[in-house]
Amino acid sequence: MLPKWDKTFSVHNAKIDEQHKKLFELAGKVEYLIDKPVYKDEIKNLLAEFFNYMKDHFYEEERYMELIKYPDIETHKKFINILSNP
DSSP, rough: OOOOGGGGGOOOOOOHHHHHHHHHHHHHHHHHTTTTTOHHHHHHHHHHHHHHHHHHHHHHHHHHHTTOOOOTTHHHHHHHHHOOOO
8 A cells, every 4th residue: 555645755845745745645555456446448548648647747846956956966867767667
């Protein structure tokens, strides 16, 4: 079972926190469908929405990290690259 969003996940940036909440929501939808009879297209659409949102979010998140001069941004970029190019 995936964790639910709570304030312990906050990065204290309203825009990024809202995006993280949305990612939790989308992951929850994927998890919900795991044991349900669903159509292949339903899963494809949800996964496409999830991964497209992740891509947009990571772009925004990295811009924010650059703005605040986040010291570990290069590690974050490497991680995102791994996710994007399995």
